[in-house]
Each structure stands twice: as structure tokens, then as C-alpha cells.
Amino acid sequence: MFPRPAPRLTRRGLATLGAATLLPGLRAQADTPLTVRIGFASIGVDNRPFAGGSPAGVAHAEGYLERAFADRPGLRLQWFFFKGAGPAVNEAFANDQLDIAIQGDLPQVVARATGLKTTMLLANGAHAPTYIGVPPTSTLTGVKDLKGRRVAIFRGTNNHLAIIKVLAANGLSERDLKVINMDAATSSAALVAGEIEATVGNYDVLQLVAKGLARILYSTKGDNPAFERQGTVIAREAFVTAQPEVTQRIVTEFVRAAHWSSQEENREALFAIWARSGRSPEIFREDLAGQTLKSRHTPLLDPFLIEQYRVQAQQAYEFGLIRRRVDITGWFDQRFITAALAELGLQDFWTPLGIDGQPVARG
Structure with a gap:
């Protein structure tokens, strides 16, 4: 049922790639020790080391990268999952503890505002919704x-910026609410216990709804596309510069999973894989209802x-979430996604969208 990707580069395949290959000298590098540290700005239920909800989660769960690097016994992959979400990933990046991460937009913007040098490699988790849950x-x-009202918001995450924009569209700001900074697990428990009156989130909110412990007050689905959350696979700039061949393989496998x-x-089958995170397929089924894969x-x-x-980046500054403006020029490196496609x-499987959110005509 589940995808079983074979190793992409065999000896015969390497011989045929010739000078045009993007991965030169792999056989010479096969025994060179290298540890690649990959982090998810999320974690499964009860701290399970799985993250459902994106193609990168499939790549991890189904061993795409491990198969792709089967010809490099000296290369080791380490996967990390952060209960502290995007802000925790930023801290790991800043302390040189990660090379690549799967992360949402606001924490990436915050990190860039502080001078962290990163490179965007490909989208992962685009057009994601945000929900506001309240007791039934x-x-x-x-x-x-x-x-x-007492509302839980996990500050610094991409849900944070999404809800600020939703509030603004309704004539409100954070200051009009009694905001309490809580992670997903804590806010869920607080809502059930009656300690808060609403919580902002995604899968955690749907989990409560599925158990009859909450109902959806509002969803960004069907509302202004500007309220959507975006996410990417991002890397330390220094890692990409030092390991372009390894970066290319990783991007290609993530595209394969996508x-x-x-x-x-x-x-x-996708929902079943994601369910290894401890969240039921029903949660993901509901989250993706009305949207194409x-x-x-x-x-x-x-x-x-x-x-x-x-x-x-502009709104994060205007809403006071960052202290200096962020220039995104040069942040998105198209080389790796272009080569992978x-x-x-x-090349023609996904339809790119223009600035206005409408499909770009091909040709």
C-alpha cells in the first residue's frame, strides 16, 4: 500500500549520468563520515518521533532518504522533533545543532530578522489552515x-501570525484578547479544563473536536488565502554551500515524496502513514477536506x-513580532527544486501560482 522507493542512484546509473550529473564523485565520498541533522517543527502525540501532515513526514516515515543514501555508508541521518515547534528549531539552528528543518513561515522570518543565515529549498505544507477551537x-x-476572552496562542509559530491577520480583519488585535502563550498539548488540556475560552491551532484543535471536547469557532478554510499558513524545507546556508550534492539528493527525495x-x-494510504504520529486518519481527513492533495x-x-x-515579513514587522524589517531577496534558492523536478x-506535474494566487499559464 505504501510507497517503497528504490535507491535512486545505482552504479550503472552513476555511470550513465556522466559529466552532466549534479552529484560528482559520489563513489569517492561514500566512506567520508558525515552526519546530516534534520529537524521537524512538530512532534507526534506523547512525543512520538513522527510528524504527520506533510510530504516530508512521508519521506521520514518511509525511509526515502535512507534509501537514497544507501551507497554512502559514511553518511548518517539524524531526525529531530521539536515540541517547541518553530521557535525551538530556530534555537537549534542558532546553536549549530541542525542542518535542515521543516518549519513554518513566521519562525523562519523571525530567525532571518535576527541574522540567522538560511536558504529556502522547497515548499512543504503550503496553503495550510488554522482553526479556533472553543468548548462545545x-x-x-x-x-x-x-x-x-482568555485565548491560547502558541506565540512565534505560523499559527500566531495567521490568527493576528484574522483578528485584524475582524477589527481586533492581540491586545483586545487575554492571550496566554501555550503549546498545543498544554492549550488542549487547558481548554478541556475550562482554564481558557478558546485555543488557536491545527491538528490539536481537530483532535479535540473528534473527541467531542471542542467545536470549531472559525477556520481559515474558504476565507482570504492570505490567512493561510506556509511552510518550507529550509537549510543552514553554510551547509548548502559545503554540501551541494547532499542537499540535492535530499531535495530530490522530498520532491519524490511530495x-x-x-x-x-x-x-x-497517506493518512495511514501520518497516523504513526499518534493522530488518527480522521484528523488528517478533516484537515484536508475540500482541498486537493x-x-x-x-x-x-x-x-x-x-x-x-x-x-x-512585512506584517510581522508591522504587528511588532520582529524588531527590524526583513528582506527576502536571495532567500529562495531555486536550483535544487528545479534539478529535482x-x-x-x-516539471509539469504541479501548477505554479502567480502572485495573485491564480494558476500561471504554461508555455
Whole structure:
């Protein structure tokens, strides 16, 4: 049922690649020790080392990278999962403890504002929704009713910026709420215990709804696309510079996983893989309801994604989430995603979106 990608580069394959290959000298590097540290800005239920909800989670769970590097016994892959989400990933990057990470937009912008040198490699988790959950018996009927209420928001995450924009669209700001900074697990427990009146999140909110412990007050689904959360695979600039061949292989495998994860016939198998995180397939089924797998799992660094990051950076500054403006020029490196799409023959599989969010005409 699940994808079983074979090692991409055999000896015969290497011989045929010739001078045009992007991965020269691999046989000479096979025994060279190298540890690649990859982090997820999320973690499974009860701290399980799985992260559902994205193609990168499939690549990890199904061993895509391990197979791809089977010809390099000296290369070791280490996977890390952060309960502290994006802010914790930033700390690991800053302390030189990660090389690559799967992370959302706001924490990436925050890190860039502090001078952290990173490179965007491909999209992962684009067009993701945010939910506001309230107790089933709550009398709140809409976003405007949150004024003066105790609301849990995990500050510094991409849900944080999303909800700020939603509040602004409803004539509110964070200051109009009694905001409590809580991670997903803590806010879920607090909502059930009646310690807060609403919580902002994604899978954690849906988990409560599935158990009958909450209802959705508001969802960004069907609302302004500018409220969507974006995510990418990001790397330390120094790692990309030092290890371009390794970076290319990793990007190619993530694109391979995105291709499998974008095919509608794999939808239920996809949810089953993600369920290893401890969240039921029902949660992911609900989260993706009404959206195509292709739109959510596109790896393209298209004009829409880049424009969204420009806007996110501007709004993060305007809302006081960062202290200095962020220039995104040169942040997105298209080389690796372009080469991966060509190698896998997927140049026309996903449709890029323009700045306005509309499909870009081909040709």
C-alpha cells in the first residue's frame, strides 16, 4: 500500500549520468563520515518521533532518504522533533545543532530578522489552515466574540501570525484578547479544563473536536488565502554551500515524496502513514477536506509562495513580532527544486501560482 522507493542512484546509473550529473564523485565520498541533522517543527502525540501532515513526514516515515543514501555508508541521518515547534528549531539552528528543518513561515522570518543565515529549498505544507477551537457549550459565535476572552496562542509559530491577520480583519488585535502563550498539548488540556475560552491551532484543535471536547469557532478554510499558513524545507546556508550534492539528493527525495503524496489515489494510504504520529486518519481527513492533495503538497517555490513570505515579513514587522524589517531577496534558492523536478520528470506535474494566487499559464 505504501510507497517503497528504490535507491535512486545505482552504479550503472552513476555511470550513465556522466559529466552532466549534479552529484560528482559520489563513489569517492561514500566512506567520508558525515552526519546530516534534520529537524521537524512538530512532534507526534506523547512525543512520538513522527510528524504527520506533510510530504516530508512521508519521506521520514518511509525511509526515502535512507534509501537514497544507501551507497554512502559514511553518511548518517539524524531526525529531530521539536515540541517547541518553530521557535525551538530556530534555537537549534542558532546553536549549530541542525542542518535542515521543516518549519513554518513566521519562525523562519523571525530567525532571518535576527541574522540567522538560511536558504529556502522547497515548499512543504503550503496553503495550510488554522482553526479556533472553543468548548462545545461555548456561547461564542464568531471571531469578534473573542474580545476580552482568555485565548491560547502558541506565540512565534505560523499559527500566531495567521490568527493576528484574522483578528485584524475582524477589527481586533492581540491586545483586545487575554492571550496566554501555550503549546498545543498544554492549550488542549487547558481548554478541556475550562482554564481558557478558546485555543488557536491545527491538528490539536481537530483532535479535540473528534473527541467531542471542542467545536470549531472559525477556520481559515474558504476565507482570504492570505490567512493561510506556509511552510518550507529550509537549510543552514553554510551547509548548502559545503554540501551541494547532499542537499540535492535530499531535495530530490522530498520532491519524490511530495509527488506520491499529491496523488489522490494515495489519499487514505497517506493518512495511514501520518497516523504513526499518534493522530488518527480522521484528523488528517478533516484537515484536508475540500482541498486537493496537489495544492497542499506542492513543493514549488512559486511566485505566490514567495510573495506570501514577503507579505508575512512585512506584517510581522508591522504587528511588532520582529524588531527590524526583513528582506527576502536571495532567500529562495531555486536550483535544487528545479534539478529535482527535471530528474524525476515532474516539471509539469504541479501548477505554479502567480502572485495573485491564480494558476500561471504554461508555455
